[in-house]
Amino acid sequence: MxxxxxxxxxxxxxxxxxxxxxxxxxxxxxxxxxxxxxxxxxxxxxxxxxxxxxxxxxxxxxxxxxxxxxxxxxxxxxxxxxxxxxxxxxxxxxxxxxxxxxxxxxxxxxxxxxxxxxxxxxxxxxxxxxxxxxxxxxxxxxxxxxxxxxxxxxxxxxxxxxxxxxxxxxxxxxxxxxxxxxxxxxxxxxxxxxxxxxxxxxxxxxxxxxxxxxxxxxxxxxxxxxxxxxxxxxxxxxxxxSSLQPYELRKLHILNLAHTYLVDQWRHLGLAGVSYVREAIQEPQLRNRLSEVMEREVLPVLSLELPGMDLAAYWLTTLERFENPYLDHRLEDIANYHRDKLARRLSPVVSMATPYNIPTPRLNAAIKRAEHMGGV
Missing domain, CATH: 3.40.50.720 (NAD(P)-binding Rossmann-like Domain)
Structure with missing residues (x-):
């Protein structure tokens, strides 16, 4: 009715x-x-x-x-x-x-x-x-x-x-x-x-x-x-x-960061045969490198900055969303304004890590690669 x-x-x-x-x-x-x-x-x-x-x-x-x-x-x-x-x-x-x-x-x-x-x-x-x-x-x-x-x-x-x-x-x-x-x-x-x-x-x-x-x-x-x-x-x-800020930071530095880091690694490895996020997350090298940067650098930092936000569960949900077999999310589209996205999504995590003495070599390398490429 x-x-x-x-x-x-x-x-x-x-x-x-x-x-x-x-x-x-x-x-x-x-x-x-x-x-x-x-x-x-x-x-x-x-x-x-x-x-x-x-x-x-x-x-x-x-x-x-x-x-x-x-x-x-x-x-x-x-x-x-x-x-x-x-x-x-x-x-x-x-x-x-x-x-x-x-x-x-x-x-x-x-x-x-x-x-x-x-x-x-x-x-x-x-x-x-x-x-x-x-x-x-x-x-x-x-x-x-x-x-x-x-x-x-x-x-x-x-x-x-x-x-x-x-x-x-x-x-x-x-x-x-x-x-x-x-x-x-x-x-x-x-x-x-x-x-x-x-x-x-x-x-x-x-x-x-x-x-x-x-x-x-x-x-x-x-x-x-x-x-x-x-x-x-x-x-x-x-x-x-009570506050949206933790939710905004969680989305920005897990979901959005993971998209941008995938693009960095996709370019770095020269995987021209991979076009979509769902394909990238099934490619062993890309999935392993993304999991490493998240579990060794991003999540340890964010767990100290955003206590109580169940970040591990959100990351597992994010991986599952990336695996969606019905979604054609092009890596080339995510790559637009890549350097700007690195500045918003990766660089703040590097800055947050410094007071905690948490090393971020993978994030640092991605940022440097974009600078070397001119941020395309």
Whole structure:
């Protein structure tokens, strides 16, 4: 049965396959097990034709397929689900008045995943009939809600940006001061709205047509505890934590570091016949070298820096994710901006190791190789 719009208290900005395989899927699971009735209204914010096609399909069907493929506890997973959390969808460019009405009268939570440039504002204004940027649209909608005398909302951004909730809050507050010059609105944004930092971690590897997604079994949505925070649902993949920093560092210096070190060794050994992460992790030399650097250098350092984070278990889970036989994650793609990635992912671990007198010869060699190659 299709959900009704009054149930769509979660307003999701973006039709990306990631959100369909992550937040909207979690909402669907909560509805299915009767632990929540908070449904999703999807908002198509860009002018991309493919996005409009997905929005139309969601509005028409109300549910979509999610195909979960990969490994879990050493066993192959190949599951097909029907996610029924979507109560409707709107195209901002064509249905702004309906969106504003819903935002004022029904919304309680805002979820977003607007891509790498999603927070860019440039010369946009929330006073425009249809602001171009996501922050411009959000500011305009929040002002309409404020003027209607409605309570504030909880923002749960999913962009891959450290302290994303606070970054979004600052951008919206700046737009609000510039456009409205209303001190009461400024105060409402701070006191009545809840701006939450979150960290997302799931590979949603492919779209399904006309709408849907293929995702790996692993999933995490870490939510930083914030005063007045109330979550729309509970799910095994959702963790409300006192601080996101340990989770960000764990992901950066285990998952992301391992990707970059694999690329370093792949280049160093000249293994031209290996193209994907899943192939690399099955190649004995690459797997052994990756395991050595992780177990002898990275994990000993991180265990002292991040106590209580169950790093060994996270590393085993990371290896299993790399082994996913269904995922074509190209090493050449990971190799982009290699020197910058080394600086963010490997170099800090070397710096952390120094006070503990933990040698890091493998990490040091990878950094030096990139410098010698010019960081390509």
């Amino acid at each position: 299709k959900l009704s719009l009054p149930q769509a208290t979660i307003v999701q900005f973006g039709t990306s396959r990631f959100l369909l395989g992550h937040v909207a899927a979690f909402a669907g699971a909560a509805i299915e097990n009767s632990s929540s009735q908070e449904a999703v209204l999807v908002v198509q914010t860009s002018q991309r034709p493919e996005g409009k096609i997905k929005a139309a399909a969601l509005a028409r069907e109300g549910s979509y397929p999610l195909h979960i493929k990969g490994l879990r506890d050493g066993q192959r997973v190949d599951e097909r689900c029907s996610i029924a959390s979507i109560a409707g969808s709107l195209i901002a460019q064509e249905q702004w008045q309906a969106l504003e009405h819903h935002f004022i009268n029904t919304a309680r939570w805002v979820v977003s995943n607007t891509g790498d440039s999603g927070y860019q504002v440039a010369d946009d204004s929330s006073l425009a009939a249809l602001p171009r940027s996501f922050p411009g649209k959000l500011t305009k909608l929040l002002y309409a809600r404020f003027q209607a005398g409605r309570p504030g909302l909880t923002m749960l951004p999913c962009e891959l940006l450290s302290r994303n909730g606070q970054v979004l809050k600052k951008i919206v507050a700046t737009l609000a001061r510039k456009d409205y010059q209303d001190t009461q609105f400024n105060a409402w944004l701070v006191s009545d709205c809840c701006w939450v930092n979150t960290l997302v971690d799931r590979i949603v590897s492919a779209p399904l047509e006309p709408v849907g997604a293929v995702a790996e079994p692993y999933a995490l949505w870490a939510i930083e505890q914030t005063p007045s925070l109330v979550m729309p649902f509970e799910h095994a993949a959702v963790e409300v934590v």
